[in-house]
Amino acid sequence: MIKQRKWFAIPGFLTLAAAAAILSAYAGASSSQGNSPVQPVKFPHPTHVQTLKMNCVYCHFSANKSPDPGLPAMSTCMGCHTVISPQKPEIQKLASFASKNQPVPWVRIHKLPEYVHFPHMRHVNAGVTCQTCHGQVQNMAQVSQQNSLNMGWCVNCHVGRSNPPFKARYDCATCHY
């Protein structure tokens, strides 16, 4: 009986180990794809981009010159909204933040781990559109994460398998340092 138990234990252990490995692999690859949190102020990208034809870099002002895309300062919002639609409830929310000298605490959606360095300007200047990574933001009343932002997804493009094809270094230390 004791011997038999031993024989059960070994494959049992192996199965457990395999399961753990698979689970942890999936866990490591977890991403926030599809994440679409409610923002403290509803910011309709379609209104600004499609209706008003505003350029992305009007607000995300450093996307073409810095690793950091830039987030519009409160003064950028209030520059227009002091006069434009001040009566709308969402604008009033915005104005109440502004009147208290508080920035809006936007909820972050697209997030790479700290050990990844993603220079926005290199991508933008190479002709990669914002939509390639961020999806059709101009159509999103509430922004959601369209792509996994996992490494495989990045590398797919770097090695030239995207449509249209782009080519970029795929050496680890290009991004990881």
Place this chain on the structure above:
Amino acid sequence: MSSETEKSGVKRRDFLKVLGATGAGATMIGCSSERVEKLIPYFVSPDQTVPGVSTYYASTCRECAASCGIIAETRDGRTIKLEGNPDHPVNRGALCAKGQAALQGLYNPDRYRSPMIRRGGKLEKATWDEALKLFGEKLAEARRNPGGVAFVNRHQSGGFPQLLNSWLAGMGMAPAINVDPDADTTAIAANMQSYGVPWPRYDFNATRLIVSFGADFLDGWGASVPQQLDFADARARGADAPRLVYIGARRSLTGLNADEWIPAKPGSELAILQMLSGASTVEQAAQASGVDAAKLTALQAEFTAARPAMVLASGGAANGMELCLAANALNQSQGIVGTGVSVIGAIDSFAGIDPLSHVRALGQRMQSGAVTMLMVHNVDPVYLMPKASGFAAAMAKVPFKVSFSSIADETSAMADLVLPDSHSLESWGEAEPVKGTLSLQQPTMDPVFDTRPIADVLIAVSKTGTALTPLPDYRSLMISRFPGGAAGLSSALPKGIASGSAPQPVGTKTLPSPVTAANPGNGDFALIVYPSPALGFGDGANKPWLQELPDPVTKIAWQTVAEVNPATAKKLDVENGDHVIVETSAGKLSLPVYIYPGIAAGVVAVAAGRGHAESAGRYAKAGANAFNLLTYGEDRAGGIVLTSTRARVSKDGGFSRLVTTEGSSRQHGRGIAQAVMVADLGTGATHEASGAEHAAEAAPQGSVSPEQQSRAEGNKAAAGEHGAEAGHPEFPGDASHEFLPGLRSPTAKDAQGDLGGPGTKSKDKGMYDPKHWSGMANRRWAMAIDLARCTGCSACVTACYAENNIPTVGADWQGPKVLPDRTGFGANITRSREMSWIRLERYFEGGEDGGADFEARFVPMLCQHCGNAPCEPVCPVYATYHAPDGLNVQVYNRCVGTRYCSNNCPYKVRYFNWFGYGEPARPQYAFPEPLNWQLNPDVTVRGKGVMEKCTFCVQRIREAENRAALEHRGVAPDEFTVACAEACPSRAITFGDAADERWSVAKLVNDERAYHVFEELNTYTAVVYLKKVNHPSASSVASASGVSAPSGSSSVPSPAGGH
């Protein structure tokens, strides 16, 4: 910052405080993106800054009186790195370790976060309104008896002393006492008397012989950065270089850089100096100093032959003033003043430093009850004044004590009111380091805490009292006297310097008659207390980078040791780490012994700077306070005497592990630090200068027999073996084919993947193919380190800590607390867990018999980025691999912490995160708020269980590539450099692309002195060392004619060979 300030109605700090999308200071914990993170925008975007891109502000370093120019790199409102200002006349782009560590003064967790008022015996937080009200009341009270007010000020060049003294004079008070603990006030007084300038510029090119009488001009004596630059330049001239002879009882860092050390009894330097000037005979000097007469005769002969020689002398001895004056007189009589010792380019910012006798006299006045109000600004006299002077007890008698200290220390802990000064990186100012040149100081960021610049406080208070000035703050005062006003200042700020002069302070002080009758006590030993090269006389003790920086000489960190000679140790029957009791008439300490051959017999040396009281914060209390051992005495110039105390040394029972980063002080034939005789330069016979066997010709096992030492031939054979040799049979693992120009190393494509022999070569080499579209394989990032220039000062080490978010691991809460003898400060380092990506190895050659005739060699050791790296094939998860551009890359997120790579690294340059030094939630966290504000957002903060090492500052490579791409061009030759090279005060390190001959490094790697460490291992390192150049004395060359090794440095390997 720019001249625009708080006009917009929003306080600048409100929108600078919180930052955009970059997660500075966030750590690498897991991959989870589930945590809700907020993106906080600016309220108003600051002008002229781009988030994620650094802004650079020129300013002035205030860590010592030299007033070097700095460039502060500021990212998203936080200053993250300091570099030297290349346009500055003093430091010409270099910056020492202390200067680098100014950032840890700015972000120090033990800084005062608001004004403090003593209530019920305890310092309690207060608002500025309360504090200023109290200060105003007390000032008004004190004005009734202005003679009872004393001000001890941190010496500062520029306009502030003038403002302070006129503020004091306006109330009828005496001028401030200006203290700089690290300045040699005795030498300054002598210089003023002899040359009329406080600190002349030393041009070492003008002489063939430098004789230093305890003048540590490379470690901190005077303006060490320009002195290092000039010394390295002079020494780089090979055969024309000056020889350096060091005379003193302890061989300091400068002494280790000397070609010859003459250990003289403490206080007997003057006898030798008089011998050189002809005032006494060799016999007299020999008798007084205990030095062999033959040695002195040789020195005298060399001195006469080398005329004009340069003579440097420091204070510290009881006859320090006489020594310094005699040295200056000797320079004058030889006619080197005007060439080698120049008043043109003199460092003027050393003017106005008062000797400590003023503070001692103040103590006596306080003791007598004559002082009713004491104000202290950024000086810590309670620590600085030896216990024997009785300063602390006297200070307790003062009814009202005000401290302007920005950081907690022993003095401010006794204060009744603390009005914390802003850090120099947060406030306006100017210095006049060279006459007629203003070095501007501007805030590089908003104040970290609720502090105010002292000048602004004085101006604010004087408005309610006397009308000192109608101007609102110090900046307006600067503008009002700046040529061209606000516009002139704005246009000068980007450069950091302007022509002009700072106003001179009013008021005179008379030197108190010195306490010369210091009772040295009795004992068999002479005690030497010397300033720690990293910590000075205690200023650096609250900065973990400087505490963790191993002393360049002893390699001890976080600890205070008693240094004794090997013969003394034998006599006392102690080994390294055994405790001895050092007892003087002033006090006693039980200290672990460090056996150092660079100490004269009968001398015990203890470094000052450590051992602060609990009140000085979490880092400063490490070690022991050497000042407690000093009997109090002054020299004629009022400077404190450091070398005349007698001590009794006896064995104590205890044992402490030395907190050292050193494995062995000997090379054991490994040929790590190689040297060449100056006479052999340019002859092609660059053979070994002394005992270190050239590793390339060593037997594979590392044991070298004396028979194997036909050096010149061995060298040639070695070079031929590794050259691109035709007809060499290829075999698996051999990497000796296909060389990139400029570096004896294979291209990266060989190092990775295709080592399986000719039959197994794959067709697709990807980026490792030089023809690949990325072109990465056409670069080879490399470094050349010139050991003839390197002085071992270790500025590179601190620069690396600052640039690469390297955690310090020696604080007492960071170590394991299991074994009783391995706890407390430095516990991790006793287990070799320091994280220093670049370390300074210091090796002794010769002098195995304990004699003074030994040589020291310094080798900065960092990841060698081997072309054929032993660490790479052993990694089971490919966390370390070779990049096509020659970098040996460590991918933190792949690393699982097997440590195989570290085990396999012959250079021991890989460092493992044994604890979560980078993780805020862990008890061992190395960056307590706000130290983490300094973290470089371009570099990942490593988590627990991850291996790390030098990356060749890959973030700077990427930044340069990104910048070049934005400007549609390639990276220009020498466009950027790495952090260690940028800081190096002797310009020993050159970084660049060795495959492109336009880069400076490409020429250096082909230098006749170039060698690779452990070349015989076929590692094909990307770090090339240039051999140190030895300058033997004429007499030793004569006596050893035909033998390459100088006397005393035996060519027989030491018995403990091997690794």
